[in-house]
Amino acid sequence: MPNVDLSALRFLIAEENRYMLTVLRQQLKAFEITEIVEARDGNEAAQALLTSEIDFAIVDSGMDPVDGLSFTRHVRTGNGIPNAALPIIVLIAHPSVETIAAARDAGATELLSKPVSAQQLFGRIQYSIKNSRDFVKADSFAGPDRRRRKDAALTQKDDRREKSVKA
DSSP, rough: OOOOTTTTTEEEEEOOOHHHHHHHHHHHHHTTEEEEEEEEEEHHHHHHHHSSSSEEEEEEEOSSSSOOHHHHHHHHHHOOOSSSTTEEEEEEEEOOOHHHHHHHTTTEEEESSSSOOOOHHHHHHHHHHHHHEEEEEOSSSSSOOOOOSHHHHHSSSSSSHHHHHHH
C-alpha cells in the first residue's frame, strides 16, 4: 500500500523540551508537512485545539504541569474539544509496562519511545492513517479500539455475542 500524502495535514506537537520540539518539527517538515502548531504542555495543547484545526497530535507523556496522558484523556472525553477521535501519538521517555498501559488506557492512538527517529515517526503516522480503528466511547474508556488484530471470526455475522446466546 502506498504512503499517504501528509502535506495537507495539520499537526500539533506538545513537547516541553525545546530540543525535542525542534527535532519533531524538523522531522514533520521533512515529511512535507507545513502546518504545525506547537505547545509546551497539555494545557497549551488543549487551547490550540480550540483555536486551530488540527488533524493529528504528537504529545509528550511527561510534560509539566499538564502531561500528555492528561491531555489525551481530556481530548477523548470530548468536553469542549471539537474532535474527540483526533489521532494522538504519545511519546514516552522511559517506557515500562505501566507507562505503556497508562497511555493505552488514556486513549492514545499510537505510542513511541524517545528518542524518536524520523523513520519511526513517519511509520507510526502512516500506520495510524492506514489502519484507523473504530472510536470507542464507554463509561470507563474513550479512544481508539484497543484491539489491533482484526479477527475474521468477529467480522462475520455470527460474532461471539450471538454464539453465546445460541449456546
